[in-house]
Amino acid sequence: MNTKTRLDRMPEWAALGKHREQLGDTHLRELFAADANRGSAYTLRVGDLHLDYSKNLVTDETLALLRELAVATGVAGLRDAMFRGEKINTTEDRAVLHTALRAPRDAVIEVDGENVVPGVHAVLDKMAAFSERVRSGQWTGHTGRPIRNVVNIGIGGSDLGPAMAYEVLRSFTDRGLTFRFVSNVDGADLHEAVRDLDPAETLFVIASKTFTTIETITNATSARDWLLTELRAGQEAVAKHFVALSTNAEKVEEFGIDTANMFEFWDWVGGRYSYDSAIGLTLMIAIGPDRFREMLDGFHLVDEHFRTAPPEENAPLLLGLLGVWYGAFFDAQSHAVLPYSHYLSKFTAYLQQLDMESNGKSVDRDGRPVDWQTGPVVWGTPGTNGQHAYYQLIHQGTKFIPADFIGFAEPVADLLPGLVPQHDLLMANFFAQTQALAFGKTPEEVRAEGVAEELVPHKTFKGNHPTTTILAKELTPSVLGQLIALYEHKVFVQGAVWNIDSFDQWGVELGKVLAKRIEPVLTTGEGADRLDGSTAGLVSVYRSLRGR
Numbered sequence: 001m002n003t004k005t006r007l008d009r010m011p012e013w014a015a016l017g018k019h020r021e022q023l024g025d026t027h028l029r030e031l032f033a034a035d036a037n038r039g040s041a042y043t044l045r046v047g048d049l050h051l052d053y054s055k056n057l058v059t060d061e062t063l064a065l066l067r068e069l070a071v072a073t074g075v076a077g078l079r080d081a082m083f084r085g086e087k088i089n090t091t092e093d094r095a096v097l098h099t100a101l102r103a104p105r106d107a108v109i110e111v112d113g114e115n116v117v118p119g120v121h122a123v124l125d126k127m128a129a130f131s132e133r134v135r136s137g138q139w140t141g142h143t144g145r146p147i148r149n150v151v152n153i154g155i156g157g158s159d160l161g162p163a164m165a166y167e168v169l170r171s172f173t174d175r176g177l178t179f180r181f182v183s184n185v186d187g188a189d190l191h192e193a194v195r196d197l198d199p200a201e202t203l204f205v206i207a208s209k210t211f212t213t214i215e216t217i218t219n220a221t222s223a224r225d226w227l228l229t230e231l232r233a234g235q236e237a238v239a240k241h242f243v244a245l246s247t248n249a250e251k252v253e254e255f256g257i258d259t260a261n262m263f264e265f266w267d268w269v270g271g272r273y274s275y276d277s278a279i280g281l282t283l284m285i286a287i288g289p290d291r292f293r294e295m296l297d298g299f300h301l302v303d304e305h306f307r308t309a310p311p312e313e314n315a316p317l318l319l320g321l322l323g324v325w326y327g328a329f330f331d332a333q334s335h336a337v338l339p340y341s342h343y344l345s346k347f348t349a350y351l352q353q354l355d356m357e358s359n360g361k362s363v364d365r366d367g368r369p370v371d372w373q374t375g376p377v378v379w380g381t382p383g384t385n386g387q388h389a390y391y392q393l394i395h396q397g398t399k400f401i402p403a404d405f406i407g408f409a410e411p412v413a414d415l416l417p418g419l420v421p422q423h424d425l426l427m428a429n430f431f432a433q434t435q436a437l438a439f440g441k442t443p444e445e446v447r448a449e450g451v452a453e454e455l456v457p458h459k460t461f462k463g464n465h466p467t468t469t470i471l472a473k474e475l476t477p478s479v480l481g482q483l484i485a486l487y488e489h490k491v492f493v494q495g496a497v498w499n500i501d502s503f504d505q506w507g508v509e510l511g512k513v514l515a516k517r518i519e520p521v522l523t524t525g526e527g528a529d530r531l532d533g534s535t536a537g538l539v540s541v542y543r544s545l546r547g548r
């Protein structure tokens, strides 16, 4: 039993509350006017990431008080326990060691007295050898033809990570191979993924930590049926066209996949923290083992930064504390992540699981209800598209929405030369938006433009919307690893401050159990009387629409 003082009873929390009152409506305009160096002083450098947090509603005092809160809540102690492999996921009695997945070969990290690092590298080596065989055409299917298509079947952490990273690193992929990602149990997903593929040239990568997830096993079974039917082959074809990424060898074998074609990981890797484990196999086939290792080095660089950088320079600590500040003292309900890169189109969807499944909790580690805001709603899409959709609400709506802006100095290396000049326009938008959000446009400025008085309120921008800017030279595998590790540790910091278990996900269980109960009612109609009135009515309409 963890007997920590409740967050809202800590003097450090009260001090922040008082400071917030003193800050009142202080505008970013005033903060910048008061400190000519703010724009350069409130910046950090982590690896290849330049982080500007000057457009946040904080002063030196705010930052000092937030760091005191981090000390009082034991963030550093929990961080060190995580890196040491202690079982900090207490509700599941598990270590939390995604950091071991990118540790160098000679590192020693023990779980239950066993060094896990050699096992991590053995799997990476096995993945590399397999990837090279597929990429070079040496891995052939049942009919002897080389594999040209790879279909990843998984959901949640077994889909979002590799699917996101594949998009991000598209310009580093083997353009001669086709990659698809199937997650939805809606048959349309698999249908669209395979309809134009030649089964003789198709490899299915079944990604599931537990190998019991109903969506994944259903899609994998359908994929197997499709393949065997199309190839007019027997079970023996499975070994050539199916590999598994899992912790559960027994279930993999039961499904009919040769465990020699299974790439293992471990229960100390959470699903949403797993794409740099064996779950990244599809990505490794796409970008090659060397690029994959560069990505892991990027992760490791930020792991080391988080572990060793002093609090004043510690980027994940800072980002985590800013989120705590806005949630508790500005009542922020959401956090927007707005990448100015087409390749990051799935980045925010990935972060949604990372953040919301981790910190979407309402009881603390002792099971006591929390009285403070925990994880925000994370949302967003690539920048300029968002500008023409929902930015209006961020600029002039009534909601308080802190946002991260992510951009790159260079377009991707293989962009058609004729498209390169567009990059400056993209980035001009990137810089203009955080400027407009921070400083707005006063009624006086609007009037000075000769705007009719009745339109002045409509054309005024209040500003004072906080943003953090993350800028890197280019979007490389290493930079992607750095970005993901930055957000992983930000989420960690927040969970530590809020004293919640960021590594379980009990909240997804109830829906799964109920779906299992409802499915037979849909097919047979029996048991409808045990459903609540609304659900029974809906099921009845559904059955009649399906002619049952």
Ligand SMILES: O=P(O)(O)OC[C@H]1O[C@](O)(CO)[C@@H](O)[C@@H]1O
Residues within 6 Å of the ligand: 155, 156, 157, 158, 207, 208, 209, 210, 211, 212, 213, 216, 271, 272, 357, 505, 508
């Ligand atoms: O990899 P698995 O075991 O199929 O689980 C998939 C996803 O399901 C969840 O458990 C949530 O239902 C996620 O945490 C996980 O990433």
